Amino acid sequence: MARKSTKKPVKKTKANRAPAKPITLYYWSTPNGHKISIMLEELGVPYEMRPININKGEQFAPAFLKISPNNRIPAIVDPDGPGGRPVSVFESGAILQYLGRKYGRFYPKGERARIQVEEWLCWQVGGLGPMTGQANHFVNYSVEDLTYPKKRYTDEVHRLFGVMNRRLATRKFLAGAYSIADIACWSWVLSGSKYAPLDEFPHLKAWRDRVGARPAVVRGKALAADLRKPLTDEDRKVLFGQRAR
Numbered sequence: 001m002a003r004k005s006t007k008k009p010v011k012k013t014k015a016n017r018a019p020a021k022p023i024t025l026y027y028w029s030t031p032n033g034h035k036i037s038i039m040l041e042e043l044g045v046p047y048e049m050r051p052i053n054i055n056k057g058e059q060f061a062p063a064f065l066k067i068s069p070n071n072r073i074p075a076i077v078d079p080d081g082p083g084g085r086p087v088s089v090f091e092s093g094a095i096l097q098y099l100g101r102k103y104g105r106f107y108p109k110g111e112r113a114r115i116q117v118e119e120w121l122c123w124q125v126g127g128l129g130p131m132t133g134q135a136n137h138f139v140n141y142s143v144e145d146l147t148y149p150k151k152r153y154t155d156e157v158h159r160l161f162g163v164m165n166r167r168l169a170t171r172k173f174l175a176g177a178y179s180i181a182d183i184a185c186w187s188w189v190l191s192g193s194k195y196a197p198l199d200e201f202p203h204l205k206a207w208r209d210r211v212g213a214r215p216a217v218v219r220g221k222a223l224a225a226d227l228r229k230p231l232t233d234e235d236r237k238v239l240f241g242q243r244a245r
């Protein structure tokens with residue numbers, strides 16, 4: 001018969017709990033990467049950054065594809081996921097929601113507030129990000145100088161900036177308090193401001209500065225920025241013209 005232990009179970013307190021194992025951030029210094037480096041800096045939780053040099057094709061490595069099957073950064077692995085077991089997450093919006101839920105910060109629990117955060121988060125991942133990305137592509141990277149797509153996507157960035165500017169005319173942040181919606185949009189507004197100068201959008205400009213002044217945002221944006229170099233012709237072959245493998 002098993003003997004009952006006389007030892008009292010040790011209650012887990014902040015002081016004796018094993019230090020949290022770091023989250024691994026698979027990252028390159030781009031607007032989508034910055035969303036997660038900024039969030040992790042805001043949370044102040046331990047993380048280690050693993051660079052995935054997307055210009056050299058590291059996003060196609062089989063080990064990375066297991067974590068991020070869409071061959072895109074960012075992705076994370078949290079060794080202490082649900083049930084205490086490791087979990088990987090890809091897609092920046094899903095990562096922001098996961099981290100917001102896990103740490104209970106920048107993602108309100110109340111349904112009304114949460115709806116607003118999710119509206120603006122989805123607006124970013126489905127609109128602001130892809131449209132600005134296409135504007136970047138046709139203005140900076142397309143070998144052919146194509147007037148129609150350049151105009152179409154820079155017009156769309158301009159329209160989206162107008163939407164954000166109207167929203168921010170009456171509030172400091174996109175969805176109530178500072179949230180994952182602001183974190184998701186910020187780096188893309190910097191990127192899009194090359195095509196739609198912010199002087200035309202004063203409320204958006206003030207928001208950019210308000211968010212950009214946060215120390216965690218400064219640190220997240222600066223993470224491994226020095227690794228990113230101008231694209232070579234070889235890099236272009238890796239990045240552009242991808243088809244199913």
Ligand SMILES: N[C@@H](CCC(=O)N[C@@H](CS)C(=O)NCC(=O)O)C(=O)O
Pocket residue numbers: 030031032033054059071072073074090091092093125239
């Ligand atoms: N919808 C994805 C987009 C991620 C994305 O496009 N990442 C780019 C860098 S900003 C990338 O990894 N590109 C690699 C490639 O094009 O092969 C997300 O929000 O996480």
